[in-house]
Amino acid sequence: AAAAPGKKITARLKRTLPVRGPQAPTLSELMRWYCLNTNTHGCRRIVVSRGRLRRLLWIVLTLSAVGLILWQCAELLMNYYSASVSVTVQFQKLPFPAVTICNINPYKYSAMKEYLYELDKETKKALETFYGFSEGKSKVRRSVDDWNSTGSDFFEQIPLLKVEDFSRTATELHSGQKRKIEGSVFHKDSSIVNSGDSNDIIGFQLCDANNSSECALYTFSSGVNAIQEWYKLHYMNIMAQIPLEIKEKLSYSAEDLLLTCFFDGLSCDKRHFTRFHHPLHGNCYTFNSGESGTILSTSTGGSEYGLQVVLYIDEADYNPFLVTSTGAKIMVHDQNEYPFIEDIGTEIETAAATSIGMHFTQSRKLSKPYSDCTETGADIPVENLYNKSYSLQICLHSCFQKAMVESCGCAQYAQPLPAGAEYCNYKKNPNWMYCYYRLHEKFVKEQLGCQQICKDACSFKEWALTTSIAQWPSVVSEDWMLRVLSWDKGQKLNKKLNKTDLANLMVFYKDLNERFISENPANTLVILLSNFGGQLGLWMSCSVVCVIEIVEVFFIDSLSIVLRRQWQRAKKWWSGRQQGRAAQATASDVERQGHENPACIDEDLPTFTTALRLPLPQDSPLPRTPPPNYSTLRLETAFTEQLPDTLELSQH
Numbered sequence: 001a002a003a004a005p006g007k008k009i010t011a012r013l014k015r016t017l018p019v020r021g022p023q024a025p026t027l028s029e030l031m032r033w034y035c036l037n038t039n040t041h042g043c044r045r046i047v048v049s050r051g052r053l054r055r056l057l058w059i060v061l062t063l064s065a066v067g068l069i070l071w072q073c074a075e076l077l078m079n080y081y082s083a084s085v086s087v088t089v090q091f092q093k094l095p096f097p098a099v100t101i102c103n104i105n106p107y108k109y110s111a112m113k114e115y116l117y118e119l120d121k122e123t124k125k126a127l128e129t130f131y132g133f134s135e136g137k138s139k140v141r142r143s144v145d146d147w148n149s150t151g152s153d154f155f156e157q158i159p160l161l162k163v164e165d166f167s168r169t170a171t172e173l174h175s176g177q178k179r180k181i182e183g184s185v186f187h188k189d190s191s192i193v194n195s196g197d198s199n200d201i202i203g204f205q206l207c208d209a210n211n212s213s214e215c216a217l218y219t220f221s222s223g224v225n226a227i228q229e230w231y232k233l234h235y236m237n238i239m240a241q242i243p244l245e246i247k248e249k250l251s252y253s254a255e256d257l258l259l260t261c262f263f264d265g266l267s268c269d270k271r272h273f274t275r276f277h278h279p280l281h282g283n284c285y286t287f288n289s290g291e292s293g294t295i296l297s298t299s300t301g302g303s304e305y306g307l308q309v310v311l312y313i314d315e316a317d318y319n320p321f322l323v324t325s326t327g328a329k330i331m332v333h334d335q336n337e338y339p340f341i342e343d344i345g346t347e348i349e350t351a352a353a354t355s356i357g358m359h360f361t362q363s364r365k366l367s368k369p370y371s372d373c374t375e376t377g378a379d380i381p382v383e384n385l386y387n388k389s390y391s392l393q394i395c396l397h398s399c400f401q402k403a404m405v406e407s408c409g410c411a412q413y414a415q416p417l418p419a420g421a422e423y424c425n426y427k428k429n430p431n432w433m434y435c436y437y438r439l440h441e442k443f444v445k446e447q448l449g450c451q452q453i454c455k456d457a458c459s460f461k462e463w464a465l466t467t468s469i470a471q472w473p474s475v476v477s478e479d480w481m482l483r484v485l486s487w488d489k490g491q492k493l494n495k496k497l498n499k500t501d502l503a504n505l506m507v508f509y510k511d512l513n514e515r516f517i518s519e520n521p522a523n524t525l526v527i528l529l530s531n532f533g534g535q536l537g538l539w540m541s542c543s544v545v546c547v548i549e550i551v552e553v554f555f556i557d558s559l560s561i562v563l564r565r566q567w568q569r570a571k572k573w574w575s576g577r578q579q580g581r582a583a584q585a586t587a588s589d590v591e592r593q594g595h596e597n598p599a600c601i602d603e604d605l606p607t608f609t610t611a612l613r614l615p616l617p618q619d620s621p622l623p624r625t626p627p628p629n630y631s632t633l634r635l636e637t638a639f640t641e642q643l644p645d646t647l648e649l650s651q652h
Helices: 003-016 027-037 041-048 052-080 117-131 152-157 223-239 244-250 392-408 432-444 478-488 525-540 544-596 608-612 644-651
Strands: 083-091 098-103 160-163 169-172 178-180 184-187 201-208 211-220 258-263 273-278 282-287 307-312 328-333 346-348 352-364 459-471 502-521
Touching (some): 027 041, 052 525, 201 223, 211 432, 328 352, 392 432
Parallel strands (some): 184 211, 352 502
Antiparallel strands (some): 083 502, 169 178, 258 307
16 A cells, blocks of 8 residues: 555646657657767757857758768668779699691582582572683582482572662562562661662561561672671581581591691690580581590690790682682680680691781689679589580570570581480471571571670680781792692592692790789678768768667657557557447447336326336435545644654653
């Protein structure tokens, strides 16, 4: 009983005195409490300053400081995700790269004539019709094997056309018949200046085999380009039907291509070269491929200590319609890199000595969040078809081949085969040409999504090449050199060599400087936090404790006040709803009792007389006036124990 007055006093104090701090009932009181108790001087000056002008000045200064802090912290965050580039140069023994060499002419024309008989015949007819070019009939007969046959029907379906005007009419160069042009027109040589004579425009038309109204006409300003493009289109169809074992025999062997070889001042031979078959370049040979487990290296720079080879090109056995230049293509690359020689290969001339000096550079970029590169390509949703380490080109070619198989039902000849697919050819896929050109158009316009999916590799090796060319052999040494080379290869060549059949190649390190370019984070987490602290101390005289205080007041406490208010409103609404329901229930009970009372069965309103007739409730006494409560007159001690001096007085 003694504790009851204390509880009452505490409850009354809570109701009357204002509550400060996190338990404040409103946000304005919370902000006032924060400004009076925070360590940031600007907020305190806003509250304690006298005069509106001074208070307004402190508000402006404080808000400006907060804005500067936010701006500087945003700059720090952006700078945190930047990288600095460092270049390191080392002088040491360097591993020699892989050097891939291909003849520009992929297959010996003398061995390919029987497979290309129909195609060459149609090409010569087109040249005769368009340019008046004539040639004696070839005595070589086309093979009658099923998989060799290209079928003349397909040449008739996709003939060369001469566009006479832009009225949607063209003339077939083979038959001279006119046909109407359907569908879109794509000019493939927009970079070449046209003479303005529409009669010089030739091309070919491709149509959808399933819908003859879906067609596209591809025109060329140059007749040479038009004939070559048309020839390559049918050429790929023919080669796709020839087995790989036969194509390897139709191309150049290592003994055919390589005449002499030296590396690091020592003689080398075909055992140091690895053959692989390229779809567009036939048999290619890679020096120092690393497949044997050993990678050659060099400890001395200069042309005398690199790779020196003399190549036999055999210009007389070139395909006249497929290639128009003579020489070889080479590519310097890493042992784990696929040689995209058709894209970035370097051409070397015949009757010339080509010297290629190298500078070796290794590059390393930071991955996310610093740049959008990939470490191994495992995070790229594209299957690697080349069985080599990831590169951007591998991803793009693999992505296009995958889209080709999905859209056209077959694979493009110039790229590796996906699992379960086969190369396109007329017999099984009569619609593949139209589908391929349409798909390639989307690929160039970046509409296939390959450019968006594929990313650069984070680390790669690069050999910067410097090329120089000199006439070779010289006039004074030509005679004896050709005689010696002919003698060395006499039994295999069965003819005297010509200097236009030879190419001299030298690949070497200009110096042994290995350049390593790497990206490093411009800022670490420690530096970032230090910069944050400096900005907060400079503009707001604030520390980490102050930041925690801001988080507590502006986020936790403010949120709790808002939620408490919402809870009180919901509670008040629920209480009002319950009281309303209780009032309605009471009113309905009274109304029900009035109708059931037999004293009120008449329809007249009750009077004082009828009210006296109402029966009293059972077991309830009659109402009477309550007796007075005399307990208020009783004296109670204020203390639990009586003092001794007052005890004696009470006894007397």
